Ligand SMILES: Cc1ncc(C[n+]2csc(CCOP(=O)(O)OP(=O)(O)O)c2C)c(N)n1
């Protein structure tokens with residue numbers, strides 16, 4: 062049967078098992094929207110295309126399935142860009158569909174024309190401009206295949222308006238073969254046995270686990286490795302939830318705002334087992350000082366990550382889950398009493414602390430702890446960027462994968478709220494909290510309308526310090542307290558904003574209100590809730606390794 | 622730093638060059654020269670690149686190129702026994718006084734004069750990059766008005782071939 066391009070698109074998405082599209086209409090996608098109108102695919106209308114991209118990203122991170130967003134040509138497409146870049150940096154499988162001017166108008170600065178394939182070249186895993194409707198079905202198949210296999214990432218498909226209108230025979234390909242694209246899943250056995258021998262010999266090993274563990278669904282294999290070989294585990298921001306935060310072998314996060322024990326462990330280690338992590342500068346500090354006495358095993362599905370920032374002694378290219386499965390056969394238990402005792406001692410002596418919640422002003426860390434307690438560690442926590450993000454990472458103990466969603470690589474303020482919407486759409490059974498900052502929440506606050514329209518009970522805990530807090534912290538520590546343009550005191554009343562949108566607005570100004578306000582928020586199940594926590598204004602995130610510093614030279618606090 | 626010659630086979634698709642050029646500038650790799658053209662298979666283009674890089678950087682370049690979906694194959698042919706050629710057109714000042722000197726240089730390099738003007742000639746020369754550099758140096762005193770070079774193409778001698786992994 063002959064179908065139009067728009068019909069082929071939607072039929073192909075159905076074949077791919079797409080249940081939800083986050084999008085925003087416009088001239089170039091009128092044909093697509095006309096078909097969507099009568100499709101069984103759910104469409105969530107966001108209030109900004111950036112919101113659609115982040116929501117699709119949140120959906121993908123919460124489920125492991127590809128998220129799909131849709132925007133019109135020109136400004137619609139360019140509004141997706143930050144969302145696509147965010148997904149790219151964190152290896153999130155995302156399909157971005159953009160309308161485009163008709164093929165005969167291309168390259169002529171036509172109305173609402175933007176070269177979106179050119180613009181997104183460096184921030185997509187791949188992108189396509191479909192010029193012939195005959196190639197459409199195959200292109201969609203390839204796009205999903207590329208986005209979800211190997212190291213996942215965003216793929217954009219640009220759809221000229223005439224292509225969505227023209228008709229052709231529809232046959233969805235059963236399988237794809239892309240010459241020149243062959244992800245490697247199985248690790249080299251020689252390398253794996255070499256890794257096992259290094260683990261056997263190591264006196265002070267530590268596992269450094271990243272987002273790859275979550276992407277490859279390797280959390281069980283990671284746990285088995287840690288327990289079987291008796292190796293403590295530290296996770297990157299992206300890896301949180303990949304290993305239970307409450308496990309006795311868990312060291313918490315490492316890096317710039319990592320725990321003392323994690324950073325000391327790395328610096329004292331003789332073997333760092335890196336799994337699905339990429340030696341980001343926020344993790345390593347100065348790379349030549351990272352794990353100075355350690356041999357490095359590096360397991361990653363992306364060969365280009367190996368040797369990019371830090372040289373690996375034992376590189377293993379492959380999928381974390383598959384590699385660990387094999388590796389686990391070759392390792393055995395070792396006591397390493399001295400090392401484990403040392404770790405326990407550091408854990409005791411340098412536990413995360415913020416001086417405790419006094420009686421006068423709310424501490425942001427206390428709010429996170431209370432959220433953890435109230436949700437029994439079982440919520441999906443989405444964050445914005447800044448101090449709020451780091452406190453969420455430090456004080457919520459993540460025990461399961463896909464329970465912590467945060468823009469790690471790009472550090473996108475405004476990510477959290479729309480991503481939380483996407484996560485709640487994906488997981489209606491879960492409590493979804495967006496731990497937000499007062500600055501960040503204002504970047505995509507319009508998505509309140511989306512959450513209200515979709516009756517999504519996303520809870521937004523605004524840690525309101527009336528500052529661009531993380532920037533203020535750097536100005537305090539490194540720029541002689543010259544607080545240049547970080548004051549956010551002229552903000553709207555977040556309670557009234559929520560109410561104006563038809564959401565619930567709550568506020569806590571005193572420590573004793575924190576718990577009750579959270580409990581009230583938990584009772585709401587048919588609309589979003591904003592909670593304005595008025596927190597201590599100049600609280601800092603510690604420990605802190607200054608940028609390009611050495612991991613064990615941490616600032617633990619400032620003298621009052 | 623060492624120069625490396627890479628033979629890169631890519632799908633013959635619009636935008637492939639932009640992807641490669643973008644990758645180089647974004648990641649701060651240096652390209653000395655780059656040529657591109659069709660191959661025996663119409664679906665495939667071949668890029669010959671000369672890059673200046675240490676071993677670590679070369680490894681990154683290769684790996685990052687491999688990540689581009691449209692890149693089919695990358696061969697570092699630097700150490701292969703190969704034929705390498707570059708073509709140059711050189712417009713050089715030539716009048717009664719120096720014409721015979723120029724003709725002599727053209728003869729030595731087995732180049733050709735392909736256009737004769739009142740005050741200048743155009744010389745066509747092919748050969749290794751090294752040979753063209755040498756010729757340009759010798760012609761420089763006469764005054765070079767215009768110079769255009771193709772960049773290097775290269776092919777391994779004998780039966781060995783750089784073939785795309787297509788069907
Ligand atoms: C889109 C964007 N713009 C700017 C920044 C730089 N930045 C990083 S953290 C931060 C402050 C965030 O303030 P807020 O949301 O109030 O969070 P807080 O640090 O106070 O918890 C800024 C401006 C960024 N990460 N993203």
Ligand SMILES: [Mg+2]
Nearest residue numbers: 498499528530
């Ligand atoms: Mg703030």
